[in-house]
Amino acid sequence: GAVVSQHPSWVICKSGTSVKIECRSLDFQATTMFWYRQFPKQSLMLMATSNEGSKATYEQGVEKDKFLINHASLTLSTLTVTSAHPEDSSFYICSAPDSVLVGEQYFGPGTRLTVT
Amino acid sequence: AQSVTQLGSHVSVSEGALVLLRCNYSSSVPPYLFWYVQYPNQGLQLLLKYTSAATLVKGINGFEAEFKKSETSFHLTKPSAHMSDAAEYFCAVSDLSGTYKYIFGTGTRLKV
Numbered sequence: 491g492a493v494v495s496q497h498p499s500w501v502i503c504k505s506g507t508s509v510k511i512e513c514r515s516l517d518f519q520a521t522t523m524f525w526y527r528q529f530p531k532q533s534l535m536l537m538a539t540s541n542e543g544s545k546a547t548y549e550q551g552v553e554k555d556k557f558l559i560n561h562a563s564l565t566l567s568t569l570t571v572t573s574a575h576p577e578d579s580s581f582y583i584c585s586a587p588d589s590v591l592v593g594e595q596y597f598g599p600g601t602r603l604t605v606t
Numbered sequence: 607a608q609s610v611t612q613l614g615s616h617v618s619v620s621e622g623a624l625v626l627l628r629c630n631y632s633s634s635v636p637p638y639l640f641w642y643v644q645y646p647n648q649g650l651q652l653l654l655k656y657t658s659a660a661t662l663v664k665g666i667n668g669f670e671a672e673f674k675k676s677e678t679s680f681h682l683t684k685p686s687a688h689m690s691d692a693a694e695y696f697c698a699v700s701d702l703s704g705t706y707k708y709i710f711g712t713g714t715r716l717k718v
Contacts, residue, residue, distance in 0.1 A: 496649075524707065533696060534650075534710045583649055585708075593638035593657060593700035595708060599649040 492518045494586050496598035503574055503605055511569045511601045513584030519564035520586035528581040540567040574605040608633045610699050612711035625684040627714045629697035638700035639680040643693050692718045
C-alpha cells in the first residue's frame with residue numbers, strides 16, 4: 491500500500507523558535523495533503539489542506555501566520571510552527587488521499603512536538 | 607454539514623468477549639466511512655472502510671462493520687477480543703464534496 495512518512499518523528503524546541511515538519515508521499519504523488527493536530531487523548535482536528543502549487547486552505551480558527559504550510563512538490567508538504575509556545579505542543583499528523591480510491595487517505599506516523 | 611458521533615469514550619471488555627464500538631454519522635447523502643485504530647504515539651491504521659459497495663465490511667484483525675443507512679450507523683465489531691486490540695479507535699466520514707476531507711469522531715479507547 492501507499493506510504494506517507496513524516497520527519498522528524500519527535501522534536502523538542504524552545505519557546506519562541508520555529509520548527510518544520512515534513513510530510514512525504516513515498517510511492518505516489520499527492521497534489522493534496524492534509525495536516526491534523528491531536529492533543530493527548532483527543533481526536534484528530536483538521537488544521538489545513540495543503541495544495542501543491544497554491545496556497546493552503548486553513549480550517550476556521552487555525553492561525554495561518556503561525557502554522558505555515560508549503561506544498562513544494564507532488565511528494566512533499568511542510569508544516570512550520572512559527573514562534574512556538576508550550577500550547578503548541580501536540581501530535582501532528584499528515585495524510586494524503588489516494589489518487590485512485592476515492593475518499594481514502596494514507597496517514598503518516600505523526601510528529602510529537604514538545605515546546606519547552 | 608457532516609458529523610460523526612462515537613458513543614462511549616471508553617469501552618472495557620474481557621479477553622474473548624464481543625467488541626462493539628458505536629459510530630453514527632450525519633450526512634445528507636451516504637458518505638464514505640472508515641474505522642481507524644491508533645496505538646500510543648503512532649499514526650492511524652485503517653481497519654476497514656465503507657465505500658457504497660457491500661454494507662457488511664470485513665477488515666483486518668477480525669474486525670467488521672455494518673453500514674445501516676436507516677440508522678445512520680457504522681458500528682465496529684469483533685467476535686472475540688484480544689489483548690492486542692487495546693487501543694484508540696476512530697470513526698471517520700469522508701467529505702465527498704470534492705475536498706475529501708475527513709471528519710473524525712471523538713474516539714473510543716478500548717481496554718481489554
